[in-house]
Amino acid sequence: MVSRSGRIILQADWNYVLKENGEKVWISFKTLNNPIIHGELHSDGVSSHGVPLVTGSESFNVQHITKNTITVTYKDGIGEYTRKFVAPQQEYSAIHNSRKSVASLDVTPGGLGVSADSEGKLKVWETSNGIVRRDLKGHLGDVYTCKFFPSGVVVLSGGADMQLKVWSAETGQCAANIIGHKAAILDTVIIERGRNILSCSKDGTVKLWDVGQQSCLYTYEECGGNVNCCSIGVPNRNVDLGQPETITSDREVQTEGKLLLIGTETGSIQGYGLQSRRKVFDLPCHGAVNCCCILSENAAVCGTQDGYITVLDLRNIRVPLKEWKESRSAILSFSTHNNGFFVSTGDGSCFFVNELCNTTTELTGADCDHIYKVVCDNTHVYTGCRDGLVRKYSCSQAGL
Template sequence: MAASRVILQSDFNSALRDKDGKAWISYKCQGKDSIHSYLKTTELSESRIPYVSSSDGFSVQSVSERRIDINFENDGESLRRTFIAPAMTFSSIHKERKSVHCMDVTLGGLGVSSDSEGRLKVWESGSGDVRRDLEGHFGDVYTCQFFPSGIVILTGGADMQLKIWSAETGQCAATLRGHKAGILETAIVDRGRNIVSCARDGTSRLWDCSTQQCLVTVETEGGNVNCCTLQATPPDYDLGTQSHTPGEQEVGTAGKLLLLGCERGYLQGYGLQTRQKVFELDCHDAVNCCRFVSETCVACGTQDGHITITDIRNIRMPLREWKETRNAILSILPYKGGFFTSTGDGSCFYVDQSQETVLELCGADCDPVYRAVSDGAAVYTACRDGLIRKYQSADIDQCLQL
């Protein structure tokens, strides 16, 4: 099923700020003619926030410095969308303007990001000031994230190595080797005694950080394992039969479900401690990202632009599956009951608990948005244009009425 979309010029907030400002807007839906129009500034208030008039079925419900609410009504179709501009744009973190492939932020005010030339940067999330470079990987770094402490960083990349870093000193404390191809994503078990990785060698591995040893290897037979995520399940959820006794190096794996998104189009679930495959969901195309959005609800996105929301208790009957973009789904960020989805066409939109799209984060002009992350106070996006954009949660939550 294809969803209708309202698309607004990415820099609408600056385009409409001046007198006689203009920003393009479009309605698109598969199987219907697209409708293109403009929003035009007709007068300026004393606060220099523009009042906007429109036509062709579009109407502006409200507008502020970084937000605009649009209604579209035409031929029986009625849509409402909110568009939010970034509060800050960081251009000096990756000065060479190389694609920012991965990113994470912590409650302690730090961010970490990697670009298309393998540079790893630690920076202040409030100002974007770079504090240090992390040097030690060879080639691209595909994944970076903070441990729950907020002062330790886990990375993995094309060199088939996982590295654990001190965010305070920039020193590499440990290197974990064992994958036979590039590492694409990681997940941290509880506070981080154990971690999980997935890679282009078709495997996912459970590691002990203290000894740098691989404790178990899961062979998926699904091609590249593009993504992974973990979640504690309800007590009555069947994770398979335990056939071994975990060693003392394995900590916190009981009751955890490991999700793996595979290149061959499958979302697979495994009991992390039982090592048993619990389910396999056919998603029709390569699964690029997957995340739990609640204890039992999972969202995943595919290379052909589909989003699937399903309940792990009834995996074969998805709650909803639809296509809202003409490009790949690249990341999913759980956020206050719903989730943000970033895509290969520059979109980053929010899907609420009713599985409806209600708002979009603007700024990227058709460049892929590779990752969206949050520290609770703001949402950050990493883009091919080399920029990291910061959106205030207060702006978002006001729209969501949270």
């Protein structure tokens, strides 16, 4: 069943504009297949505490406002809709000073970030101030994925040159170069501590690698087209992952009991027993699957190029828990947080979906530019955008 939910949309730079007395920003309310309702928020000055005094037109009402957040309600004849908007705590423009698109991004709780831009530049930087500490040079062409190993001092990257590279974030040196894919690498997964990794590619395969020997342990080949994304998790015991038909290599570590989730360009979300290699399910989606994530032992989520979000029940994959189209554009990435997840999209919106699959909070700042990646370290959220900026948001300010 497809849920038709309303969405409140606010001007991206509202937090700057509303500081000035007499200024206004646009605000809209949109539901699928219905006309957009337009309104305005007007600034009536600033309180003694430095907080803007704001009123809304039409059926828009400001419930609460601080320097970096604003909560707005819209009422119509059907119901009441509320959304909290959160402005960036910091914007880092000097990490990728070419101002090219930030294509991939990851952070560690230890204070380091890594990101790649559309010129193939891969950089390690401090999350507290955006100062670049290392340039990781060696890829030929665009880098589509970069992630930290659990240690927080080693980086995995992959891209258009069909190579996986393992880097020291401390020295900037490449410690391993893994070759085997026949087309661009689009996504990766690090298994447990990182002795094994997974990569998916435009060549239509997912490969399981032994990092130490830089060798392929297994190739999942029956994916049916470009594999855009992958994720792993430990599902409920009632999910039958199958048993290995052959004895696995002693170089394969901690793959038992894990589900491999992949999304394809041909529009399917598929699940495999990571160790058994058995295909557990193959579910058609609305369009090309750009991103996927296992949320818990019972649930997973995927997002499509045509803007649909589908939450899956891993115990009964035939019927989605919920499916809806909230964005005007493609769903590009997910990041889990507490009992929900952040979603980034191709229209500049980035929002949080809670455990009830309700959208409660939206991160602002990107003005209709693709947000290619969102990541969360439990205290802050970071986004990588087509406008070349890395934005940092406070989870506590967002109330998450």
